[in-house]
Amino acid sequence: MIDLKKLLYHIIFILVITSVGHAQQSLLLWYDKPAAAWTDALPLGNGSLGAMVYGGVQEDHIQFNEETLWSDGPRDYNRKDAYQYLQPIRTLLVEDKQAEAEELAQEHFMGMKSNEVEYPFKKQQWLNKVRSDTVYALPLFNDAKWLVAKVPTRDGWEKEGLAGLDGAVWFRTTFDVSNEFNNEELIINLGKVRDIDYTYINGKLVGVDSGANTVREYHFNSSLLQKGKNTIAVQILNFGDKGGFADKSIKPGYFTIRAAHHPAQKISINNNWKYFIQDRTPPELPAYNASYLAFADVFFKWKLNGPTTAYKRILNLDSALQTVTFTNNNIHYKRTYFISYPQQAMVMHCIADAKKAINLEAVFSTLHPNYTLKKINDTTLGIYLQPVHGALKATAFLSAHAINGNTHVTDSSIVVGNADVVTFYLVAATSFKNYHDISGNPEDSCLRRLSALNRLSYATIKAQHIKDYQSLFNTFSVSFGKPNNLLPTNQRLIQFKNNQDVSLLALYMQYARYLLISSSRKGTQPANLQGIWNDELTPPWGSKYTTNINLEMNYWSAETLNLSSCLQPLFSLINDVSTTGEETARNYYGISNAWVLHHNTDIWRGTVPVNASNHGIWVGGSGWLCLPLWQHFLFTADTAFLRNEAYPIMKKAANFYKHFLVKDSATGWLISSPSNSPENGGLVAGPTMDHQIIRQLYKDCIMAAAILHTDSLFAYSLAQQYKKIAPNQIGKFGQLQEWLQDVDDTANHHRHVSFLWGVYPGSDITPKDSALMQAAKQSLLYRGDSGTGWSLAWKINLWARLKDGEHAFQLVNDLLTPAIQNGKESGGTYNNLFDAHPPFQIDGNFGGAAGIANMLVQSDMNKIELLPALPTKIPHGNVSGICAVSDFKLSFSWKDGSLQQVTVTSLSGLPCRLRYKQYVTDFLTTKNGVYHFDGKLNIL
Structure with a gap:
């Protein structure tokens, strides 16, 4: 007999799980198994809160970040003299x-590190403390209660359950000697x-x-050994980053005891070792910059029985919703995850097609040792934490709202039993x-x-989230043909090179837009090296x-791909560093009413030279x-933005270079000194990249002053100096010189192509400069096609700017190569389409989409x-909402490699020149006017 009530419930369930908009198949990332690694998990974000969802069945894991949780705190980075x-x-x-x-600069010209002055004394105090007790090294010491770890490890003790640990740790093991050694x-x-x-x-x-790079090989006399059991004890003191036995290139002969004169006689000590954490409070290691920190994790431990089938996890780029669906014990489950920008919260909504089928426990976990868990109320659990070496305080709340069933909250977990539906809300903040x-x-x-969340229904929260997200995402669309969405995304990635599934490139572009919306929204911090996603306390x-x-x-892709509003966090950072950079300009260069930034900054907006003088002193x-x-x-043609925000910052930056440039005695040119060509060749005078950037800035400032009818004398002074700056030069190999002198090595395949900045993203070298463009091309050929993720992305853009779509596409192939093959990791793309430097860096995603x-x-x-630069591998396609200079939005299609039709929308009413191959059309426009053309640019 049919259970009508259950059938009705199942029908409602099916309607619910298919009601989230019927997304284009080209806008889905999907997988047929849960994430096994962080780079398999799928990202969510709203600019301030980021999460990686693993989508496990029995145990679902969500690792999350809050954009302002960084180490260190407000401080002065400047060395005053x-x-x-x-x-x-x-x-x-x-x-x-x-x-x-470089030696002089390293000692006197680098920025101040955190804890720099106090550190030597504090370090010695701590060393005295942890070295005062060596009883753990004695053979008869009882280590029965110590924990066990497999040694050696390639990534240190962080991968052996000691993530986030700095301090003193003892390791012990034993080995047997059956033969006596004779001295x-x-x-x-x-x-x-x-x-x-x-x-x-x-x-x-x-x-x-x-x-960190010294192989520990110690000589000793065999008289130390005894027949039978012997003990090795190692005290390891770690102050930051990875700790312990951390050798990525473990070689034969490691973890052995061998005879010096008879190498074949050896004893392996590659086995399980016992360990004991003696002290985890070393003094703060001085650092030039702060680090962006992981916040915490939430684990949802489900009570499920029987086999699981029909598993699928999906990231829908159209709605910024993740879903996990599966069947367990003949019950269909669906979990929906998203992070709302309007509500500043993460949401996880769980339903099933059976009553009382929701049973789980939710718990917090964190790498931060200084944390407290606390029951907030009958539905909410809180975690409070503070970085070991940081001034910020942080809090996150997890709240459960169940329909029917029961919810029980303690100081350590939330337990939901026999519920029909449950919705979890996660919020997080810091004292920043x-x-x-x-x-x-x-x-x-x-x-x-x-x-605020408690006053709204789940349906309302989700609807507001989708509306807000789509107001940005739906401004652009792209297609390169029918998507091959029958395969999971990781399988599409594996087969990309051979099958030329070019629709994956359209997905890749839209994924980059999704990542930018998720990591850079108005009022948030800009996207960092990993966007907003990081699972470590010592990230790369x-x-x-x-x-x-x-x-x-x-x-790079924000303007063109119609996400101009996502630039606001970047502009906010630029405004901040233009303020802090004034002090650096005075303290390091003696220049006032100007600002400078070197090659790194952080949430505290340091602007000084950092790291090492051979690459950290760069003024660009x-x-x-x-x-x-x-x-x-x-x-945007936004003159108010130019007048009020952009030009004042540009003017002060130009004023810095105006007073910084010096005359080269050999050539009479004005050059940048000291500086470097990132991150190649050491500290030099006159790197090409600097001069390209300075010329570009001067040209832009002169034009801005004319548009704004201001600062004519200042603009004139820049124009006069512009003529004297060392020009781009062509070297003896036909290459664009990277430095003032012709010393380029054509066998150098360095990942940075900094001296080609003038080709892209700058415009210091244009097709009108045909000889320089050819020299840039020759340099790019010498540099080679290999590179890490972001390096490949830059080269894709350069080849596109050189109008060589075939070469650009070849590098796109390389960029979308699986990052992990045969257990080895290299540049390319991870299963979740994150870019691999390696490890993960998000710039390759954004740069690749721009390319x-x-x-x-x-x-x-x-x-x-x-x-x-249309490659032959993309013969058909269409794009809508792509943007161009002067506030034009374009929609066009092509077939068999030829343009079919174009629609131009003019948002500012400026004149337009449109070019396609040999066809050119000039036309006047009106504000919000729409203009249609055929493939030969004839107006329709």
């Missing part, structure tokens, strides 16, 4: 004493260790060393207000957001803002960041060119 060393450094460079210049010299090899190790054999210290004010109350912020390169390519690349960051300001004006867009349209103040 640095300017005294500027001229001595310049003099050493003139005398061709690069090594001496022989033996060698123990432990591979590389981070940071300091004290290695004992049977209680005797046999070696001490430090340094701005880069110099951290007086915010994160608990109050979380309470306000939950209170601090997951900060690297301004010699990476931050800028994050926004401020000039480069003026380019997106000017381009925003070009694309594909550059194949379709290129524009400047003089013209819009359609399909300038």
Whole structure:
């Protein structure tokens, strides 16, 4: 007999799971299994809150971030007397004493590190404390209660359950000796260790060393050993980043004891070791910049029985919704996840087609050792934390709202039993207000957001989220043919090169737009090296803002792909560093009423040289960041923005270079010194990239002053100096010179192509400069096609700007190569379509999308060119909502490689020149006018 009630419930369930808009198949990332790794999980974000959803069945894992949770705190980064060393450094460079210049600069011209002054004393105090007790090295010490770890490891103890740990850790193991040694010299090899190790054999210290790249190989006499069981004990002291036995290139001979003169005689110590955390409070390691930090994780532990079938997880780019569906024990389940910008919250909604089928426990977890869990009320659990070496306080609340069933909250978990439906809301905040004010109350912020959520239904929250998101996402569409969506996305990636599933490129473009909307919204921080997603306390390169390519690349596609509003966080950062950079301009260069930024910044807006003098003293960051300001004006024709926001910042940046440039005694040209060509060749005078950036800035400032009818004398002074700046030069190999001197090495395949900045993203070299364009092409050929994710993305844009769509497409192929093959990781793309540097960096996603867009349209103040670098592998397609300079929006299609039709919408009423191959049309427009053309640009 049919259970009508259950049948009705099942029908309602099916209607619900198919009601989230029928998204274009080309806008789905989907997978037939849960994520096994972080780079398999799928991202969600609203600019301030980011999450990675694993989609597990029995245990669902959500790792989340809050944009303002960084290490360190407000501080002064400037070395006050640095300017005294500027001229001595310049003099050493003139005398061709690069090594001496770098040494002097490293000591006196780099920025101040956090905790720099106090650190030596604090470190010695801590060392004395942890070294005072060596009982753990004694053979008879009882380590029965110690935990066990497999040694060696390639990634340190972070991968062995000790993530986020810095401090002192003891490791012990035993080995048997069956034969007696006769006064022989033996060698123990432990591979590389981070940071300091004290290695004992049977209680005797046999070696001490430090340094992450030093292989620990210690010699000792066989008299230390005894027949039978012997003990090795290693105390490892780690101050930051990865700790322990951390050697990615574990080689034969590592973790052995061997006879010095008979290498074949050896004992393996590659086995399970026991470990004990002695102390996890080392002093803060001095750092030039802060790091963006993981916040916490939520684990949903489901009570399910029986087999699971029909599993599918989907990220719908059309609605920014993730779903996980499966059948367990003949019950159909669906979980829906999203992060709402209007409500500033993450939502997880769980339903099933049976009553009382929702049974689970939700718990917080975090890598931060300083945290507290607390019951907030009968539906809400809170986590409070503070970074070990950070001033910020942070709070997150998880709240459960169940239909029927029961909800029980303790100080450690939320348990939901026998519910029909449950919706979880996650909110998070820190005490950050701005880069110099951290007086915010994160608990109050979380309470306000939950209170607002409680007044709305789930349906309303979801509808508001979709409406808000689609107001940005739906402004653009692209198709390169019928999508091959029968395969999971990871399988499409694997087969891309062979099958030429070019529709995957359209998905890749839209995914980049999704990522930008998710990581950069009005009022938030800009997208960092990983957007807004990071699962570590010591992320690669601090997951900060690297301004010699990476931050800028994050926004290369924003204007063209119709996401201009997502630039606001970048403009906010530029405004901040234009303020903090004034102090750096004074302290390091003795220049007032000007600002400078070097190659890195962070949430605290440091602008000083950092890291090492051979690459950290680069003055181009401020000039480069003026380019997106000017381009925003070009694309939007927004004169008010130019007058009130962009030009004042551009003028002060130009004023810095006006006073910074010096005369080269050999040529008489004005050059940039000291600086470098990122991140290649060390500290030099006169790198080509600097001069391209400065010329571009001067040209843009002169034009802006004319448009605004202001600063004619200042503009004149820039024009006069412009003529004297060292020009682009063609070297002896027909290449564009990277430096002032013709010293390029054609065998150098460095990932940076900084000296080609003038071709793209700048316009210091244009097709009118045919000889220079050919030299740039020759340099690009010498540099080669290999590279990490963002490097490949830059080269794609360069080849597109050179109008070589075939070469650009070849590099797109490389960019979409699976990053992990045969257990090895390289540049390319992860299963979730994140870009691999490796590891993950988001700039390749954004830069790759910009490169594909550059194949379709290129524009400047003089013209819009359609399909300038269309590869033969994309013979058919259409695009709608793509943007061009002077506030034009375009829709066009092509077939068999030929343009079919074009629609131009003029939002500002400016004149337009349209070009396609040999066809050119000039026409006047009116504001909001719409104009139609055929494939030969005849007006329709």
